[in-house]
Amino acid sequence: MALLAVRDLSIDIAGIKPLDGIGFAVDKGEILGIVGESGSGKSLTALTVMGLLPLIGGRVARGSIRFDGTELTTLPEPDFRRLRGRRIAFITQNPMTSLDPVMRVGAQIDQVSRLHLGLDAKAAQARSIALMERLRLPSAATVYHHYPHQLSGGMKQRIVIAMALAADPDLIIADEPTTALDVTIQAQIVQLLVELVRDRGVALILITHDMGVVAQACDRVVVLYAGRVAESHGVQAIFAAPRHPYTQALIRCIPRDGMAPGSLAGIPGSVPSVANYPAGCRFHPRCDRAGAPCAATVPPLEHLPSGAEVACHFAETREVANA
Amino acid sequence: MLSYALRRLLLLVPVFFAISAIVFLIIHLVPGDPLDSLARIGSSPEQKQAIAARYGLDKPLLEQYFLWLGRLLQGDLGTAIVLRRPVADLVAQSLPYSLALGGLALLFSSVFGILAGLVAAIYKETRIDQGIMAGILFGSTLPSFWLGLLLILIFAVQLGWFPVSGARNWTALVLPVLTIGLGGTALVARVTRTAMLETAQKDFVLLLHAKGLPALRIQLRHVLRHALMPVVTILGLRIGWILGGAVTVEFVFARPGLGTLLIRGLNQHDYPVVQACLLMLAMAVMLGTLIGDLAQAAMDPRVRSALQ
Ligand SMILES: Nc1ncnc2c1ncn2[C@@H]1O[C@H](COP(=O)(O)OP(=O)(O)OP(=O)(O)O)[C@@H](O)[C@H]1O
Ligand SMILES: [Mg+2]
Numbered sequence: 001m002a003l004l005a006v007r008d009l010s011i012d013i014a015g016i017k018p019l020d021g022i023g024f025a026v027d028k029g030e031i032l033g034i035v036g037e038s039g040s041g042k043s044l045t046a047l048t049v050m051g052l053l054p055l056i057g058g059r060v061a062r063g064s065i066r067f068d069g070t071e072l073t074t075l076p077e078p079d080f081r082r083l084r085g086r087r088i089a090f091i092t093q094n095p096m097t098s099l100d101p102v103m104r105v106g107a108q109i110d111q112v113s114r115l116h117l118g119l120d121a122k123a124a125q126a127r128s129i130a131l132m133e134r135l136r137l138p139s140a141a142t143v144y145h146h147y148p149h150q151l152s153g154g155m156k157q158r159i160v161i162a163m164a165l166a167a168d169p170d171l172i173i174a175d176e177p178t179t180a181l182d183v184t185i186q187a188q189i190v191q192l193l194v195e196l197v198r199d200r201g202v203a204l205i206l207i208t209h210d211m212g213v214v215a216q217a218c219d220r221v222v223v224l225y226a227g228r229v230a231e232s233h234g235v236q237a238i239f240a241a242p243r244h245p246y247t248q249a250l251i252r253c254i255p256r257d258g259m260a261p262g263s264l265a266g267i268p269g270s271v272p273s274v275a276n277y278p279a280g281c282r283f284h285p286r287c288d289r290a291g292a293p294c295a296a297t298v299p300p301l302e303h304l305p306s307g308a309e310v311a312c313h314f315a316e317t318r319e320v321a322n323a
Numbered sequence: 324m325l326s327y328a329l330r331r332l333l334l335l336v337p338v339f340f341a342i343s344a345i346v347f348l349i350i351h352l353v354p355g356d357p358l359d360s361l362a363r364i365g366s367s368p369e370q371k372q373a374i375a376a377r378y379g380l381d382k383p384l385l386e387q388y389f390l391w392l393g394r395l396l397q398g399d400l401g402t403a404i405v406l407r408r409p410v411a412d413l414v415a416q417s418l419p420y421s422l423a424l425g426g427l428a429l430l431f432s433s434v435f436g437i438l439a440g441l442v443a444a445i446y447k448e449t450r451i452d453q454g455i456m457a458g459i460l461f462g463s464t465l466p467s468f469w470l471g472l473l474l475i476l477i478f479a480v481q482l483g484w485f486p487v488s489g490a491r492n493w494t495a496l497v498l499p500v501l502t503i504g505l506g507g508t509a510l511v512a513r514v515t516r517t518a519m520l521e522t523a524q525k526d527f528v529l530l531l532h533a534k535g536l537p538a539l540r541i542q543l544r545h546v547l548r549h550a551l552m553p554v555v556t557i558l559g560l561r562i563g564w565i566l567g568g569a570v571t572v573e574f575v576f577a578r579p580g581l582g583t584l585l586i587r588g589l590n591q592h593d594y595p596v597v598q599a600c601l602l603m604l605a606m607a608v609m610l611g612t613l614i615g616d617l618a619q620a621a622m623d624p625r626v627r628s629a630l631q
Contacts, residue, residue, distance in 0.1 A: 050533055052529065052532055052533065055529065055532060081535050081537065082535065083535070084532070084533055084534065084535035085533060085534035085535030085536075086535055089533070090530065090533035090534075092526055092529065092530050092533075093526075094526055097525065097526040097527060098526045098527050098529075098530045099527055099530075100527045100531070100545055101527070101623075101624070101625055102548060102549065102622070102623060102624055102625075103545075111534060111536065112534050112535075115534070115535060115536060116535060147624040147625070147628070149624070149625045149628065150628065160530070163530075163534060
């Protein structure tokens with residue numbers, strides 16, 4: 001039984017359905033990558049698992065999210081609140097805007113352990129500084145008293161990670177934790193997250209649009225396209241034999257240094273907006289191998305003998321073709 | 324921060340001179356000659372000449388200004404022509420009334436405006452929010468003298484709860500404070516609500532939710548804290564505005580104060596009085612803006628360190 005199991009999850013935001021029947025699972029000590037281009041629904045997936053969908057006026061329309069035996073889709077908000085930050089932590093995409101600009105960073109880390117672990121001010125401070133040191137923030141005791149604008153992007157992201165770790169969570173969801181950072185810092189932060197998972201045995205969902213990061217860090221990967229799962233498999237297997245044409249395209253255009261983040265030069269076109277999702281397979285207008293059924297029928301997510309899950313009418317054919 | 328405050332204060336010096344020049348000249352734009360109210364009807368030109376000489380009105384305008392400015396810098400505001408008393412005394416007598424009225428009105432609009440904006444933002448897009456916003460729209464469209472008359476009619480004349488006019492005790496303050504304060508309350512509430520809803524959209528607020536903090540605490544400790552920064556600036560700007568607004572309201576309620584003094588000075592062409600009152604009001608605007616800016620800087624560490 002996985003720590004977190006998401007099944008057939010669909011959400012509704014003011015009548016639109018940006019996520020349609022997605023599913024994945026992640027266990028302790030495991031890193032699950034969620035990849036996809038901009039607009040494929042990665043952040044909304046994170047928001048949904050965190051139970052924060054109501055903040056943007058959305059709700060779960062169908063499906064289940066089980067976390068350590070608890071069904072989250074029906075969990076009352078007061079109980080959910082005790083889970084957030086305590087057992088499920090969140091690392092946001094942009095460290096530049098993720099900290100309260102008028103509050104000292106140390107106090108922002110303290111908030112978590114004071115709230116969830118009931119620590120007093122002194123104990124919380126000691127814990128936060130120890131965490132900051134663990135995350136290799138230089139002169140942690142001084143930085144503790146700084147305001148966010150006095151810190152570099154990489155330092156801020158470490159503060160955000162420290163906040164995520166402050167109450168010893170079981171699951172961390174990191175939404176593109178490195179996108180806003182310099183390339184050199186990016187690798188450091190990913191490395192740091194990998195270490196944390198190995199040391200502490202937490203489960204990590206690492207959201208990214210960068211197959212390179214997936215290869216570097218993840219154990220398993222879910223490829224999202226336009227709010228649906230295109231393919232999901234172990235990382236080594238998926239790199240060795242990607243079945244879905246979209247996965248293949250993503251791997252073909254792993255961003256090299258100097259490429260603008262988010263741009264996938266190898267795939268013409270872009271993810272359609274929620275209002276313009278095409279019928280049938282949502283990828284078919286951009287797919288170089290689309291056939292007759294693709295525009296008409298939604299391809300079901302099928303379990304292949306190899307263990308991969310693929311939603312493509314020609315998944316089997318391709319297996320042969322690629323071999 | 325301190326050096327910034329001092330710099331800002333120093334900057335007020337040239338502004339003060341500019342204002343003093345405008346205030347001095349403005350009196351010569353008002354129709355009517357002060358000599359007319361000084362001299363009895365039917366005075367001979369010679370008598371008028373003598374009076375003009377006594378008050379320095381026969382000298383060239385520029386000379387008059389520098390004489391006035393010189394005395395002003397020594398704290399001498401001149402002698403009221405009609406009331407025949409030192410203007411400084413008249414101002415000192417009126418100022419406390421105006422400050423009490425303006426201060427209480429400001430306090431009233433701050434407390435109730437922030438509270439209304441806060442509640443409206445927390446209950447956004449519900450009946451509560453709509454009710455508050457409707458009240459605010461109503462409150463902000465009423466001219467203060469009209470609102471004053473309405474309040475007098477209801478609470479003083481009909482119900483007899485408060486005196487119609489005067490300044491004998493604190494109950495006489497209630498209606499004027501309401502008259503000035505209600506418009507400000509509407510403004511402050513609107514700014515608070517908008518700023519809170521805007522702040523609530525920010526990434527860091529999402530992360531506060533993700534940390535598991537209770538929603539109300541996020542609103543009060545973080546979102547409101549940010550929303551107060553523009554509110555403080557507005558309140559600073561209000562300080563001068565309220566003292567200016569007190570002019571008509573003091574008149575409506577027949578309260579002593581700077582406004583009543585100003586109107587009396589205007590009616591009697593008592594230009595030293597008018598000049599002094601205008602100068603006080605202009606300085607209140609300047610100081611209010613300064614206080615608002617300083618308070619905002621003090622609240623935002625980013626601004627503080629930019630000023631280092
Ligand atoms: N609050 C919202 N209301 C309505 N639609 C939304 C909202 N947020 C996102 N969407 C839509 O849902 C889709 C998925 O958005 P999401 O932010 O999850 O994408 P993403 O994969 O995280 O992209 P990125 O890489 O740019 O972060 C997009 O088409 C987006 O326009
Ligand atoms: Mg995103």
